[in-house]
Amino acid sequence: MDWAEAEDAAAAVPEPAETPAPARPRRRWLYVAAIGVLVVALLAVLYWQLNRRSALAQARLTTEVAASHATILDAAQRGDGELFVSFLSGRDAAWSRAQERLVRGGGFIDRAAFDLHWTPAAPVSPTVTLSPDLRAAELTAPQAYVVAIGNGLTETITLQQTAIYRQGPDRWLYSPPEEGFWGQAQAMGNRYVRVHYPARDADIVEPLARDMDAALAELCRLVGELCAGNIFIDLTFSTDPAALSEYRTPQDTWAGGSKLVLPTPTLFGRPADDAAYRALSRAYTSRVVSAAAANLAGWACCDRVVFYGALRDTLLSQLGLRPAPVGAADYGLLTRQPDGLAVVESLWRHNQATAEERRAVATVVDFLVDHSDISIVEMQRFLLERPDESYWGWVARVTGGAYGSQADFERDLLRYAGEHGAEGTLH
8 A cells, every 4th residue: 555545544534523521510510509599598498487586576575565554554544653663664763753753643644734634545556666676665655635625615636655665574664765865955946935855856846936935925915015024934845754743733834933844745745646736735835824924923822823713714715725714604604693703702812612613703704804904914913912902902903993883893794694694504
């Protein structure tokens, strides 16, 4: 075989086929992927279980906080100081003592001193917000209050009450808030009132301050020159529960002073809607106006308290802060029972009176205000500046000597009552 034939024979031999790549690396990646999916699934199941356990734990703790609050409210409503104290935190002794005073005085929930009367309502589940470490909770619960709106009618408003609870050895304890709860101390000044308040309540206090300033401006318009430079009020909205315990009776809201303290709205109860805000504004503004009037009149508790109180209520009515204290039914009663005038005179030197007797005094005061050329504050000043003055002497002064005798005054009063009275009885 020559050289050429050898080349042809070599060319005719087929080349060996390529060896396919081994399948092991591909199978390895599939295995890793499957393991990854299983791990992710396992982690998802674990995450779901942890979330479920956390949700169940939070639900359980929320129920426990609400149960402690229900016990606190029940103890407060029954005046059970011993039970109440057993659910109090001991972190702040002064705070705890103030809360105990509120319970024993009936002012833990009720706001009767401000004419907001607590009323039991259908239970509503409170809102409970747990801290990240699940050791503390902020609870907010609505409470219903009845407010008089005039003509024997009332409306019910809702204030949101806030409470802080912390875990104790065997129960959740009612506790003082941390400092950061209230935020920075703030202040704002208007023409007649300057207010100091915590940042937490700025959204409510700032419009309240404007309402107060407007009411004091109207009071100034009513009293004229007597107002000049004598009406400015410096008001602190306090975070201390002792500020609530200072107001046990309506008369506690009458006192004068240029520096006043009121419980900040979160302590008193934050308004749930516009109607509740208006009720809160009237309550707080009445306190400020009462103080300004007491300052101008020179009143100190409890001089001529029955007559002074009737004049105060009429003044607040003039300013739109409370309903008219008397109506046609009161004048009608006086027409049918003219001997009530002798009862009114007998109360001149007394500081105690029944509700019906106070209504009779209020009816006479209403007539006097309508028939006098001087302001109510001046009538209050006349009431106080001569301690030994007789009832008739005061009436003669506030009416400017328009009547020759007490009998003439009473005849005119009864004539007026007959014209403005209506059939009815006192409620």
